[in-house]
Amino acid sequence: MNRIENRLNQNINQQEKSFVTYITAGLPDLETTKSLLKAQEEAGIDVIELGIPFSDPIADGPVIQEASFEAIKNGVTLKKIFQMMKGLREEGLSVAIVFMMYYNTVIHYGIKEFVKKCHEVGVDGLIIPDLPFEEQDELQQELGNSDETILIQLVSPISKERIPMILEHARGFVYCVSSMGVTGQSADFHKEVMDYLKTVKKHSKIPVMMGFGIREAKDVAPMKEIIDGAIVGSHFIKLMKSHNYDPAVAMDYVKTFKQELNS
Numbered sequence: 001m002n003r004i005e006n007r008l009n010q011n012i013n014q015q016e017k018s019f020v021t022y023i024t025a026g027l028p029d030l031e032t033t034k035s036l037l038k039a040q041e042e043a044g045i046d047v048i049e050l051g052i053p054f055s056d057p058i059a060d061g062p063v064i065q066e067a068s069f070e071a072i073k074n075g076v077t078l079k080k081i082f083q084m085m086k087g088l089r090e091e092g093l094s095v096a097i098v099f100m101m102y103y104n105t106v107i108h109y110g111i112k113e114f115v116k117k118c119h120e121v122g123v124d125g126l127i128i129p130d131l132p133f134e135e136q137d138e139l140q141q142e143l144g145n146s147d148e149t150i151l152i153q154l155v156s157p158i159s160k161e162r163i164p165m166i167l168e169h170a171r172g173f174v175y176c177v178s179s180m181g182v183t184g185q186s187a188d189f190h191k192e193v194m195d196y197l198k199t200v201k202k203h204s205k206i207p208v209m210m211g212f213g214i215r216e217a218k219d220v221a222p223m224k225e226i227i228d229g230a231i232v233g234s235h236f237i238k239l240m241k242s243h244n245y246d247p248a249v250a251m252d253y254v255k256t257f258k259q260e261l262n263s
Contacts, residue, residue: 002147003022003096003124004172007046008207009229017175018229020209023234024051024067024098026076030084032245037088039247041095043254047173049127072174095124098125098152098172105219106139111243115142125196127152134165137154157196164203173207175231176200178214181189197226210222217260230261 001010011018021040025033030179033050038049051064053071085097099118106114106128118126118218126149131139136151144147155163155169156177167174178193210220211231236253242248 002150002172003094004047004098004150004152005095005147005206008173011046012207012228014237017224017227017258017261018046018207019207019254019261020047020211020231021051021254022047022049022051022064022231022233023083023236023240024053024064024071024076025051025084026071027067027237027240028070028245029074029141030076030080031175034084034088035243035247035249036240037093037095037097039251041093041252043251044258045095046258047096047125048100049098049100049231049233050081051233052081052105052106054102056102061234062107063237066121067237067258072094077215078105082117082121085230086221089122096124098121099238100127100129103128111139112143119146123149127151127154127175129154133162155200157192161201162198167200167203169204170204170206173198173209173228174204174263175228176210178210178212194223194226197223201226212232217263220261224261229256232257 008018023033023036027033037048037050053068053076055068068220082200109117128139128151133153140151143151150171152175153166154174154175154177155166159166176197197208197210200207207228208226209229210223210227213235214220214230214232217230217236220227236250237254240246240250
C-alpha cells in the first residue's frame with residue numbers, strides 16, 4: 001500500500017480527519033523548504049503537497065502564481081527539487097509527499113524518466129490539474145500498479161456524471177475542488193457543495209479530501225460528517241510569507257488546525 005493510503009486509511013480507522021498542506025518548492029529557497037517540510041512532519045501533518053514551480057499555473061490564484069514566479073526567478077528547477085527530495089528521504093523524512101504540478105513539466109522532463117525519478121527519490125503521489133482523465137493513459141501506464149508513486153484524481157462541482165468514471169480506479173485520495181475558479185479564494189463555497197460532496201462520498205472507495213479556499217478548520221465544520229479531511233494551500237503560503245517562513249509558525253499552524261479539525 002502507498003504511503004498516502006497507509007496514513008489516510010489509518011486515520012479513518014481511528015476516526016480521525018486528515019490534514020494536507022501545500023507549499024511551493026523553493027520559496028524562498030530550497031533549504032527553507034526542507035525546514036518547513038521537517039517542521040510539518042514533526043507537527044503531525046498527514047500529507048504535504050509540494051508545488052513544482054511553473055510559468056503558467058492555470059489552476060492557481062495570485063498567491064501561488066506569485067510563489068511560482070519567485071521560485072523560478074530564484075533558479076528552482078525540477079531537477080533541483082528531485083535532489084532536495086533525495087536528500088530529505090536519506091535524512092529520514094517519512095511523511096507522504098505529493099507533487100502538485102502541470103503536465104508540461106512532466107513532458108519536458110520525459111514521462112518515463114520522470115516516473116523513474118519519482119520512484120527513486122520517494123515521491124508518493126502526483127496531482128496534475130491540467131491533465132484530464134481521458135488523457136492520463138500514457139502517464140498511468142508508466143506509473144503502473146506500483147505503490148511507489150500514484151496519480152491523485154480531482155473532481156469539481158461540475159463533474160457530475162463523470163464522478164463514477166473518474167473514481168472507479170482512483171487511488172490515494174480524491175481531491176474535491178470545493179469552489180469554482182482558482183485556488184486562494186475566500187471560503188465562499190459552491191452553493192450546492194454539500195450535495196456534491198455527498199455524491200463524491202457515495203462513489204468513492206478512498207478518502208475524500210476537500211480543498212480550495214480553506215483557511216481555518218471552522219471553514220469545513222459543516223462538511224465534517226462527509227469529508228475525510230481538508231487541504232490548505234494559498235492561506236498557508238501567505239502565513240509563511242508574513243512570518244518570514246518560520247518553521248515554528250508552520251508547526252503551530254499544523255498542530256492547531258489538526259486539533260480543531262478533530263475536536
